[in-house]
Amino acid sequence: MKTSEAIELLKKKGYKTTGKRKDILTYFENEDGYRTAKDLILHLEETYEGISFDTIYRNLHLYHDVGILEVTELNGEKHFRMNCTHHHHHHFICKECGKTKEIEVCPMEEVRKSLSNYEIEDHKFEIYGLCPGCQTV
Amino acid sequence: MKTSEAIELLKKKGYKTTGKRKDILTYFENEDGYRTAKDLILHLEETYEGISFDTIYRNLHLYHDVGILEVTELNGEKHFRMNCTHHHHHHFICKECGKTKEIEVCPMEEVRKSLSNYEIEDHKFEIYGLCPGCQTV
């Protein structure tokens, strides 16, 4: 998702536009990978001295709720990235830099068959390791 | 994995056997699903008044390190279950009771092909929802 697209979505839902909100979106658009609240606050502090945890987490949750951000939990810390809206897919996630690569494979079709009595709400398929750039051969 | 099997494994690796350690294993063997440190400490406090967090976490980590327990992170909390040693598979996890159901499908074979330059260390494939027993129709 693009920043402009996200801002439109927020407006349509009646949320107010602020400088911080725009900057958070721009940050994630540029980062292209999973980032933590800590990463984000460090970035925003350059521009907004004294920015509050509350602002960071409130907006991360808001963005996640409206579908702008995806979230995953690694090492006891939540990681966020821009939502990929084009089609359903999963990710390889680099343990070092947090960058992701799309994985087209999704076996849910097959899985559903073997879970006929179960109410499936969600699923997670993630591959972890080192991306080419982070391998210290 | 069975409790007896796990105790053998620990002995072989030179770890001491204590009542608490045995009880932790028995607990997980009986529970058959993902459980948190909190769940475990509540159970052990019935028998061992004043048991320490340290003991709980130290043993959970030990068991995970030697392969007795599997771990996954849900809602900011680590969840543990007995390791399934018989063959590679994944789990449906009930959001309500933590019980699991084995899923045979694993698409990693296919995935590896599309990640030739990547160093794959691990992967997670989990399905979340409500098991038949927890659905409030």
Next chain:
DNA sequence: CCCTAAAACCGTAATCATTCCTATTTACAA
């Protein structure tokens, strides 16, 4: 352009899971 209510925000305290630290106790091999 101005005003007002609602939304955002700050500063900080509280919470929750987890880890760390030191003194004491225990398992078990010799």
Next chain:
DNA sequence: TTGTAAATAGGAATGATTACGGTTTTAGGG
């Protein structure tokens, strides 16, 4: 039985996240 390294208790420390009262900013109608 005993020596010693491992295990434990009790509690403090840490780190991420949430909560909250008071203040500022935004959106939008007049």
